[in-house]
Amino acid sequence: MSVVTLTRFRIDPADAAELRLRHAALVSAIRSAAPGLAEARLGKLDDETWIGIWRWESTEGLRAAREIAPARPESTAAFSLARDVTVEQMEIIDEG
Structure with missing residues (x-):
């Protein structure tokens, strides 16, 4: 069963381009x-608030x-740019 993590955080808007580069490097690694x-x-709610959504094939x-x-x-x-980090995890029950 798939698992999704939602990581919400804030950054300085001046770091947006750097965040995108570091996120890509993190995903690759x-x-x-x-x-x-x-x-x-990786998405943003506003200039300071961003959310990383990662889907895994399994909990393992x-x-x-x-x-x-x-x-x-x-x-x-990647996380050196972030503050006020919160993480939620959920199992995907239905996929459409």
Whole structure:
């Protein structure tokens, strides 16, 4: 069953272009190190509030990524721009 994480955070609007670059690097690094990432999206609600939506093929894939992500320099770089970070996780019950 698929699992989705929603990571909501705030950034300085001046960092938007850099955030996009760092997010892309993070996605690439996680994909190469922990299989199972089906989709990763980055969106913004306003100039300061952003949401990362990552869909995993399984809970096991997410668990593997969470074990390696903190040690990855791409994670540190991406999250160094963020503040007020919250994360939610949900299992996908119905897919349409």
